[in-house]
Amino acid sequence: MLETIDFTDLEKDLSEKLSPKRFTHSKAVAQTCLLLQERYSEDLDTDQLYYGGLMHDIAREWPAVTLQQYAIEHALSVESEELTYPALLHAPVGADLVKELGFGEEVCKAVRYHTLGSIEMGRMGLVLYIADYIEPNRTHLDDAKRSLLLSRPSLETLCMDILEAERNHLASKGRSVSASGQRLYELLEGGGRL
Numbered sequence: 001m002l003e004t005i006d007f008t009d010l011e012k013d014l015s016e017k018l019s020p021k022r023f024t025h026s027k028a029v030a031q032t033c034l035l036l037q038e039r040y041s042e043d044l045d046t047d048q049l050y051y052g053g054l055m056h057d058i059a060r061e062w063p064a065v066t067l068q069q070y071a072i073e074h075a076l077s078v079e080s081e082e083l084t085y086p087a088l089l090h091a092p093v094g095a096d097l098v099k100e101l102g103f104g105e106e107v108c109k110a111v112r113y114h115t116l117g118s119i120e121m122g123r124m125g126l127v128l129y130i131a132d133y134i135e136p137n138r139t140h141l142d143d144a145k146r147s148l149l150l151s152r153p154s155l156e157t158l159c160m161d162i163l164e165a166e167r168n169h170l171a172s173k174g175r176s177v178s179a180s181g182q183r184l185y186e187l188l189e190g191g192g193r194l
Contacts, residue, residue, distance in 0.1 A: 029053040032131035052107040059090040091115040116178040
């Protein structure tokens with residue numbers, strides 16, 4: 001099945017399944033993934049990276065109850081934060097849907113961990129996690145802040161900046177960063193790589 005999917009077919013299919021705003025975001029994330037790959041000289045499969053970017057929010061617009069039911073019915077492994085905030089379940093559900101389409105583990109892990117971040121997400125996941133945060137349509141960043149982030153010397157330092165911003169944002173809402181995000185930050189802070 002995977003061999004028959006091309007960008008045009010997948011984009012057409014997603015444009016019919018997602019709202020125009022979500023589809024625009026997904027395309028921008030896919031394009032930002034490619035920009036990051038080039039900017040940081042990453043050696044990833046360009047097609048797979050683009051597909052992962054396009055599909056990362058495939059289940060984002062599902063109702064919470066549908067995400068919960070899917071996760072239970074498919075016995076998906078989920079984080080406590082995803083149970084507390086069911087909208088986050090779109091990541092494990094989306095990864096399962098991507099797997100059903102025939103995509104490999106690298107793409108599935110990237111989609112799986114694009115919301116909370118994880119030491120399990122791999123290089124492609126790192127690129128997707130960052131791209132989802134900085135894509136040009138995101139209103140929480142202005143052009144100056146986006147340029148500053150993109151001036152960071154490595155994906156690891158860029159990711160640490162994003163994790164710190166997320167920590168501050170969540171703290172302002174009385175919440176804390178996820179356990180998986182904290183482990184990722186600690187790994188990167190200690191000089192680790194995915």
